[in-house]
Amino acid sequence: MRHVISVLVDNEPGVLSRISGLFSGRGFNIESLNVAETLDPSISRMTLVTSGNEQIIEQIIKQLNKLVNVIKVFDLTGSDFVEREMAMIRVNAESSSRAEVLRILEIFRGRVVDVSPKSYTLEITGDEKKIQAVIELLAPFGIIEIVRTGKVAIARAKKDGSPLAKGREQKLES
Amino acid sequence: MKKTGAEIVFESLKQEGVDTVFGLPGGAVLTLYDTMPKYSEEVRHLLMRHEQGAVHAADGYARSSGKVGVCLVTSGPGATNAVTGVATAFMDSVPMVIFTGQVNTMLIGNDAFQEADITGITRPCTKHNYLVKDVKDLAATIKQAFHLAKTGRPGPILIDLPKDVMAATTEFSYPSKLKMRSYNPTYEGHPGQIKRAAKLIAGAKKPVIYAGGGVIISNASRELTSLAQKLSIPVTTTLMGLGAFPGTHPLFLGMLGMHGTFQANMAVTHCDVLIAVGARFDDRVTGKVESFSPHSKKIHIDIDPTSISKNVQVDIPIVGDAKNVLKTMLKSFEEEPAQDWPKIHGDWFSQITHWKNTSSPEYKPGPCIKPQFVIQKINELAGGDAIITTEVGQNQMWTAQFFKFTKPRTLITSGGLGTMGFGFPAAIGAQVAFPDKTVIDIAGDGSFQMNVQELATAVQYNLPVKVAILNNHCLGMVRQWQQLFCDQRYSQTIFEVAPDFVKLAEAYGAVGLRATKTEEVEPIIREALSTRKTVVMDFLIDPNECVYPMVPAGAALTEMLLV
Numbered sequence: 019m020r021h022v023i024s025v026l027v028d029n030e031p032g033v034l035s036r037i038s039g040l041f042s043g044r045g046f047n048i049e050s051l052n053v054a055e056t057l058d059p060s061i062s063r064m065t066l067v068t069s070g071n072e073q074i075i076e077q078i079i080k081q082l083n084k085l086v087n088v089i090k091v092f093d094l095t096g097s098d099f100v101e102r103e104m105a106m107i108r109v110n111a112e113s114s115s116r117a118e119v120l121r122i123l124e125i126f127r128g129r130v131v132d133v134s135p136k137s138y139t140l141e142i143t144g145d146e147k148k149i150q151a152v153i154e155l156l157a158p159f160g161i162i163e164i165v166r167t168g169k170v171a172i173a174r175a176k177k178d179g180s181p182l183a184k185g186r187e188q189k190l191e192s
Numbered sequence: 193m194k195k196t197g198a199e200i201v202f203e204s205l206k207q208e209g210v211d212t213v214f215g216l217p218g219g220a221v222l223t224l225y226d227t228m229p230k231y232s233e234e235v236r237h238l239l240m241r242h243e244q245g246a247v248h249a250a251d252g253y254a255r256s257s258g259k260v261g262v263c264l265v266t267s268g269p270g271a272t273n274a275v276t277g278v279a280t281a282f283m284d285s286v287p288m289v290i291f292t293g294q295v296n297t298m299l300i301g302n303d304a305f306q307e308a309d310i311t312g313i314t315r316p317c318t319k320h321n322y323l324v325k326d327v328k329d330l331a332a333t334i335k336q337a338f339h340l341a342k343t344g345r346p347g348p349i350l351i352d353l354p355k356d357v358m359a360a361t362t363e364f365s366y367p368s369k370l371k372m373r374s375y376n377p378t379y380e381g382h383p384g385q386i387k388r389a390a391k392l393i394a395g396a397k398k399p400v401i402y403a404g405g406g407v408i409i410s411n412a413s414r415e416l417t418s419l420a421q422k423l424s425i426p427v428t429t430t431l432m433g434l435g436a437f438p439g440t441h442p443l444f445l446g447m448l449g450m451h452g453t454f455q456a457n458m459a460v461t462h463c464d465v466l467i468a469v470g471a472r473f474d475d476r477v478t479g480k481v482e483s484f485s486p487h488s489k490k491i492h493i494d495i496d497p498t499s500i501s502k503n504v505q506v507d508i509p510i511v512g513d514a515k516n517v518l519k520t521m522l523k524s525f526e527e528e529p530a531q532d533w534p535k536i537h538g539d540w541f542s543q544i545t546h547w548k549n550t551s552s553p554e555y556k557p558g559p560c561i562k563p564q565f566v567i568q569k570i571n572e573l574a575g576g577d578a579i580i581t582t583e584v585g586q587n588q589m590w591t592a593q594f595f596k597f598t599k600p601r602t603l604i605t606s607g608g609l610g611t612m613g614f615g616f617p618a619a620i621g622a623q624v625a626f627p628d629k630t631v632i633d634i635a636g637d638g639s640f641q642m643n644v645q646e647l648a649t650a651v652q653y654n655l656p657v658k659v660a661i662l663n664n665h666c667l668g669m670v671r672q673w674q675q676l677f678c679d680q681r682y683s684q685t686i687f688e689v690a691p692d693f694v695k696l697a698e699a700y701g702a703v704g705l706r707a708t709k710t711e712e713v714e715p716i717i718r719e720a721l722s723t724r725k726t727v728v729m730d731f732l733i734d735p736n737e738c739v740y741p742m743v744p745a746g747a748a749l750t751e752m753l754l755v
Binding site: 027028031032035036039040043073076077080081083084085086087088089 | 323375
């Protein structure tokens with residue numbers, strides 16, 4: 019079963035390598051991986067899409083937590099969350115099909131980000147189903163190139179407005 | 193006070209209470225070695241002869257004493273030579289800090305001379321590692337490293353030190369507090385879970401305690417023994433757990449697993465409650481996982497959440513430090529009315545005695561020296577305070593079966609990685625930690641040759657380590673597998689050329705002794721133990737002896753080969 023996991027990590031060199039090394043070393047599957055800074059520049063958020071049975075997912079979450087650079091792990095699957103992905107698609111657009119491509123783009127509220135005599139490069143943002151739908155509709159025209167970001171996800175806000183992760187200080191007992 | 197990076201390293205070691213470092217110099221660590229003599233009163237350095245030996249020695253030092261082992265090696269090949277030692281420590285959760293030299297920060301990534309991406313190489317086999325790019329971060333990094341090494345589930349921490357950072361200067365102040373928001377091990381077990389576990393144990397008719405290396409790391413032997421005695425529960429340990437429970441105690445079942453005793457494997461298979469403490473259900477212990485203890489309810493006490501329900505699903509997981517959890521559990525039993533536990537478990541003990549009488553590890557005396565006899569004699573003559581290290585293979589398994597370990601930290605062996613060549617340098621490390629104890633490495637002839645160069649170290653520092661080579665002129669354990677599973681096709685396991693170990697020992701300035709007949713064994717051991725010199729004993733053993741019982745790979749624990 020597919021799981022979307024959101025991980026808060028120390029923004030330090032090598033952290034991405036540690037996480038991908040963890041997955042490859044233990045034979046876990048990474049479908050997509052996306053990482054960027056949060057409001058606190060010392061913390062990055064990573065969105066991972068992985069798959070496996072319940073036991074494997076449990077191991078993945080525990081192994082991620084074990085890494086010294088990992089601050090908190092959220093398994094979003096099974097809870098309420100919003101997921102989005104962005105795709106840039108370069109599609110054939112000869113004079114006869116140019117208008118049709120633009121109509122499809124309008125329906126999906128995308129944008130043209132590059133133009134050439136024979137092609138349009140479109141930018142689409144949405145959930146997985148929407149991106150898939152756009153790709154299927156544009157395929158007959160001939161997709162030249164496609165670049166996708168992979169999923170990012172955010173949990174829906176709690177009703178009481180409490181924040182999610184907080185850094186914790188550890189006092190050293192000697 | 194402005195200090196160089198090199199000085200900061202030694203000042204930090206002092207702050208951490210480190211007085212011993214094992215190492216081998218090189219270009220990248222020249223500055224460190226040049227600063228070392230200034231600190232010679234507080235920090236003693238032992239010059240090893242191979243970086244693998246240096247790491248194993250720090251490992252043996254750590255395992256025997258419970259302190260953090262420290263070693264220092266140079267960049268490039270020095271660091272890569274250390275990798276086997278680091279991986280060995282990682283698999284067995286040993287607290288260590290390994291300092292590796294590195295080329296100048298500006299040359300990193302340039303394929304420079306003696307450069308190796310050691311942080312990349314050791315990422316999967318260290319608990320954590322660091323590359324210090326700025327001398328201002330050095331002291332805090334070292335403090336963090338020592339904290340990580342010895343807390344939670346201990347492990348090796350590697351710190352990569354570029355040469356220019358060692359020469360750079362900064363204001364030194366050792367941080368008094370540590371802030372790690374992403375590292376917070378759980379030490380106290382969940383009280384509700386502990387209560388549930390206690391209730392389950394109280395209702396058990398056929399309980400077994402399965403104790404591993406975690407009990408020793410947690411210094412929980414006393415609590416474990418108290419619990420077992422109070423509730424009259426039989427105890428089996430893993431290879432790493434030997435010594436956690438007295439090997440001579442009537443409740444002891446012996447080691448379990450691939451080469452475990454018949455009674456231990458049968459008890460674990462037929463118990464109704466399995467209490468796992470500080471053990472991780474490794475494949476050497478479980479055999480075929482589907483058939484492992486199929487009818488029991490399982491309690492698992494471990495400080496590392498990833499070990500729980502990784503291979504075997506458990507019913508009551510308790511994340512916490514073994515000592516704390518066992519203490520709490522004992523208290524809850526003290527608050528309950530006492531019961532006649534020996535009577536409640538009476539039938540179970542009868543069953544266990546029956547299994548014990550069915551088969552016990554044994555050997556038939558014969559014309560050649562029997563390795564099991566050598567080990568029994570060493571046990572008899574060296575005593576329960578001796579520290580025994582082993583290599584890997586048949587020597588290791590026979591030691592586990594025939595030496596009765598009664599105290600924790602008296603068996604030092606590479607269980608997880610199974611590194612041949614570990615025992616001798618580890619014995620050196622243990623002897624440095626305990627100069628007045630008897631330290632003996634029980635070795636195979638194959639294993640001993642892998643780090644034989646450390647004889648020079650032992651002799652240089654007058655370390656009276658004794659090596660007992662069980663010499664069968666072959667790679668024993670592999671030969672056994674070929675005998676049992678490859679129709680006796682002995683492919684590349686016979687050593688056609690082998691050194692004369694007596695002459696080899698003498699070449700290094702050590703004492704060499706040889707026994708070729710059974711009646712020579714005891715006098716040789718006595719002679720070795722009576723001298724304060726480094727001694728190598730060469731016992732020419734029966735090359736056809738195998739380790740039994742044996743659970744073939746992929747078989748269930750009950751499918752033991754007994755002969």
